[in-house]
Amino acid sequence: MIIAVDGPTASGKGTIAKALAAHFGLPHLDTGLLYRAVGRQVVLNGGNPDDPADALAACAFPESLLGEAILRSEETGGLASKVSVHPQVRQALFERQRAFATQAGGAVLDGRDIGTVIAPEAKVKLFITASVEARAKRRFLEMQARGETVTLNAIAQDLEARDLRDRNRTQAPLIPARDAYLIDTSALGKDDAIQAAIEVVEAAQ
Numbered sequence: 001m002i003i004a005v006d007g008p009t010a011s012g013k014g015t016i017a018k019a020l021a022a023h024f025g026l027p028h029l030d031t032g033l034l035y036r037a038v039g040r041q042v043v044l045n046g047g048n049p050d051d052p053a054d055a056l057a058a059c060a061f062p063e064s065l066l067g068e069a070i071l072r073s074e075e076t077g078g079l080a081s082k083v084s085v086h087p088q089v090r091q092a093l094f095e096r097q098r099a100f101a102t103q104a105g106g107a108v109l110d111g112r113d114i115g116t117v118i119a120p121e122a123k124v125k126l127f128i129t130a131s132v133e134a135r136a137k138r139r140f141l142e143m144q145a146r147g148e149t150v151t152l153n154a155i156a157q158d159l160e161a162r163d164l165r166d167r168n169r170t171q172a173p174l175i176p177a178r179d180a181y182l183i184d185t186s187a188l189g190k191d192d193a194i195q196a197a198i199e200v201v202e203a204a205q
Contacts, residue, residue, distance in 0.1 A: 007128035031111035039079025
């Protein structure tokens with residue numbers, strides 16, 4: 001069984017995807033981490049994330065990079081959003097994601113184009129969304145807990161910019177699959193959001 005979990009930044013899709021993987025005993029892939037690694041590698045290479053050639057070259061990042069904590073930073077998240085607009089980058093990472101999705105026994109993948117591009121045949125497609133205000137507050141609290149200094153307004157503006165890039169890129173834009181089940185987590189706590197997702201998957205089995 002393939003479970004596709006899509007949605008914008010800080011919507012809760014990663015938390016929900018991990019919980020679904022644990023609940024149903026399936027392997028999990030955070031596909032956004034691949035794009036974050038590309039963005040980070042561009043910086044390490046001294047390149048420009050807005051340059052298609054520099055971004056494509058960074059797709060050859062070492063596997064060890066995926067374990068670095070800096071990939072979870074807001075700065076790297078912004079870089080990921082920039083490199084992900086390049087069709088060459090998306091194609092370079094497509095096969096890697098596709099292989100994970102189609103492994104024997106199934107898998108859970110979260111990202112922005114899992115249900116529309118990577119695994120359109122997924123048995124269950126979830127699109128996790130939330131208001132910019134709710135997402136900004138969550139990210140603000142996460143960053144505060146890590147000791148990072150940032151304003152709530154700055155986070156909201158960054159999320160809006162990422163949303164704009166993700167929704168308007170020419171290849172694999174951030175849109176719900178036509179048969180995706182939408183879950184708005186704006187007013188849901190973590191446990192309630194996870195339970196709602198589990199119920200959707202169980203109903204589809």
